Amino acid sequence: MTSQSSTTAAAADGDRSARPPAVTLRGLTKVFGSGGTEVVAVDNVDLEVVDGEFLTLLGPSGSGKTTVLRMIAGFEISTSGTIRLGGADVTRIPPFDRDVNTVFQDYALFPHLTVQQNVEYGLRVKGVGKADRRARASEALAGVRLDGYGARKPTELSGGQRQRVALARALVNRPKVLLLDEPLGALDLKLREEMQVELKALQRQVGITFIFVTHDQEEALTMSDRIAVFNKGRIEQVGSPAEVYERPQTQFVAGFVGTSNLLTPQAARTLLGQDGHWAVRPEKIRLLAEGEPIGPQQRSAAGTIGEVVYAGPSTRFLVDLDAGGRLTVVQQNLRLSSTDVEHYRGNRTLLLWDREHEFRVG
Amino acid sequence: MTTTLERPPERTPLPPTTARRRLSAFVFRSRRTRLFSLLTPPVLWLALIYFTAVFSLLATAFFSVDSFTNAVVRTFTTSNIVQVFSEPAYWRATGLTVGIAASVTVLCIALGLPMAFFMAKLARRRSRGLLVALVITPLWASYLVKVYAWQSMVAPENGVLAWFVRPFGISGPGFGTPAIVLTLAYLWLPYMILPIYAGLERMPDSLLDASSDLGARPWRTFRSVVMPLVYPSVVAGTIFTFSLSMGDYITAQIVGGKVQMLGNIVYQNYAANLPFAATIGLIPIIVMLIYLALVRRTGALENL
Structure with a gap:
């Protein structure tokens, strides 16, 4: 994982426009409930995620950002609209056949498996041989500074360590896109700031497209290449942190990102x-x-x-x-x-x- | 801007000390007194009533009966034990009873696991309480009523099941071992569903998402994530279904035809030969102790 790192990142910077977008959302809509109690969680969202970028979906709770992420992962089926991964339509493809991996808000580590077994899970399911599996998992654990923790159970780890196991478990599969659902939300402030830096460095190293969900504007500003600001199921603005902060296009963005004046x-x-x-x-x-x-x-x-x-x-x-x-x-x-x-x-x-x-x- | 701060009001004086207050304060301070008053009633109940009954049963198994008066002779003998262990008929009855209990348990798992999974993971959050209530409802009905209801279900000639399968050229189960298994499985199913439901409820949904996210198809997720995590709950359920089935005899009497479970043998002998009945009664206890010792390692006992 470490060896391929710098070249991939450089390539991503070089000719972004030449490749198909990592993720393309067209008219994506999700309606929960039925009959009289319908709730439109995601309302006609269009978005292109550039290959290799760190894109943040930013918005208050209930703005639809997590639902969009869950639809990209395949956990939720869209009511209408399409999702493309690297050009291929995956709208109706179940999560286990999509080349994306997710880091969950509660980490979702399997409590009955050791750290090593957790990280190997994706490879084992895909039938990767034992020796290869072990080597790749160890490498992934080393990549998140957890070498030597393989034999422990998730319950024996701190919050920050669990977080890193969840990262390793997802990244070891070398997905095209990594989805992160408020992964730093459960950590205390100091640790969160550390992980922000670490996560950004890791993304640069592996060169995988990151789609990161958060409601924390500071987190979004410090980590992202681009930010998509969500409000009431719609995207209000997409742009670099500086664009979103210095030139907010709507009153909502001006108020949500930074202090509104x-x-x-x-x-x-x-x-x-x-x-x-x-x-x-x-x-x-x-x-x-x-x-x-x-x-x-x-x-x-x-x-x-x-x-x-x-x-x-x-x-x-x-x-x-x-x-x-x-x-x-x-x-x-x-x-x-x-x-x-x-x-x-x-x-x-x-x-x-x-x-x-x-x-x-x- | 200079305002003098007002003096705070005088503290309200402590309430006068009464005997009741002193007692409460003492109990509050003394942990031993609290434990004593909490545990005395249940400990007395267990010691005097529960253990005495069990130990007198154990003891009776080592007594004999005067063949003229049918009175229990209180001298130690192992003749009952020897008799039970050397007579193949009792081995057969034990095998049959364990077989029935095991079949009931397997049937309850087969029915209860998908049901509990539906209730805990697929049904809407709002309807879960209702589903739990529906699972519990049969427990409020009389045991006898339910068994007699099953008698009319499995009856060979005019039973509901017989009537149902007749068009296909099959006869109903009739009275016998299958009828006992069906009836007991019906009776004990809630005791299987509820622990599994509780176990699945404790399991975060994100684990299922994570497994499929990592490439596992539903069956693989079930085998590699759901089963290992819910296994202790299933074992907890089997302790109920297995032990309840081991001790039952009324169901066998009503829908079992000529089939005799261990409980039936106890029932037939207790009047004439209480020590012998007590010896037979030991068998389910021994079987359950072996079973509990086997499952203790799964962590299921923490799930009861």
Whole structure:
């Protein structure tokens, strides 16, 4: 697994457009229930997943992201629409005949089998010989830094270790696409951040297409090549983390990814001379220092500091604009300390941001 | 902005100490007192009633009977044991009883496993409670009523089964061993379904998904994932069906025709020769002890 790594990843970067997409969804729809109690979980979703990329399906719970993943895996049958894997229509193919593997939210390790047997399961089912099986499983376990754990039962492992066994069990089959259903959700914060880095590195190494489901926007931003933002069964926006964050196309995306800092229509007209909904990210706004000049590409707005929230590395100011509405400003605490920030409450202030950081939503 | 903090109100004084409060406090502190008051009634019940009964049965097996008065003679003898073990008829009865219990158990697994799987994994979550209730419902009906219902089912001439298969040129099961197996399997089926259902319910659905995701077809998933995980629950069910069948004699009386299970032999002898009946009564106990010793290693006893 490690040997083929770098070449595959490089190739994936080189000519992505030349290959068929790893996964293509067309008009994918899933309706649960029947009669009077129908729920449309996934509503006419179109999506192309590039071969070798790390794509994240991001959305709140109940937005349909997990259902899409389960349909790609084959656990759920779509109500309508098609799923293609590397060009081949698999819409009606059962999960055991699809060349994808899944890492489950609860890991779903077989409790009656050892770690080694868990990792070998997929190979054994496919009739791979014992020696080959053993070698590949050991290699996969080494790949997730679990060499020597083969003889243990899943119950004897920590959450993070189980997580890595689940990864090894899926990757050992060398699937075309790896599906990950909120795999880091059950881990505590420190471990989760470690695993984010590790997972991303692993993906680069093996060069397999990863489709990752999460409701954690930070996780999505840090790990993904591209993000598809889900809301109410539909995709609101697909793009790189920077695109989704800096140029959210809908009000929902602006609010769900990062903190929404929406200008009221009135304030937008007064300050920007524009109609419609406009927004600026909180960290893009600064409190103007005394005597600081305002450049031509910058925008300023007068207001009163309403609330000050000290949060360790940064401080959040909630500023009531004279033009109406309220903006959140986040400042790194380069010099400020908790006692200082208290004095700011009720002060008049001037906010400053670059024009290129304004964006229209919806 | 200077406001003086108000003093917190005085703490409410402790309630006056009464004898009742002191007792509660003592019981709360003393673990031994709590255990004592909790366990005394059941321990007394077990010691006085349950074990006494079993031990008097065991003891009686080593007594004999005065041939003139039919009174039990309380002197130690192994003659009953020797008699039972040297008489092939009792070996045959034992074999027959074990065979019936085993057949009932196999039939219950064959019917109960798919039923429990449907209830736990395929049926909608809302209808599961209803299905469990339906499985339990027959347990509320009188045992005798159910056995007599089966008598009319298997009766050779005008039984429901006979009437059902007559158009195909087959006769019904009639009274005998098959009728006993059918009836007992019907009676004990809930005791098989419920532990398996509970075991499957505990098994996360994601394990089934994971298995098929890794390339296993349904039958393979059943063999490699479902069976190993549900096996202890199945064994727990077999302990019920096997032991209940081993001890039964009324069903054999009503639908068994001339077939005699161990229980029937006990029933026929207890009035005339209680020590002999007690000796026969030991056989199912020995068989069950052997069976329990065999299944203890599967972890099934933790599933009861």
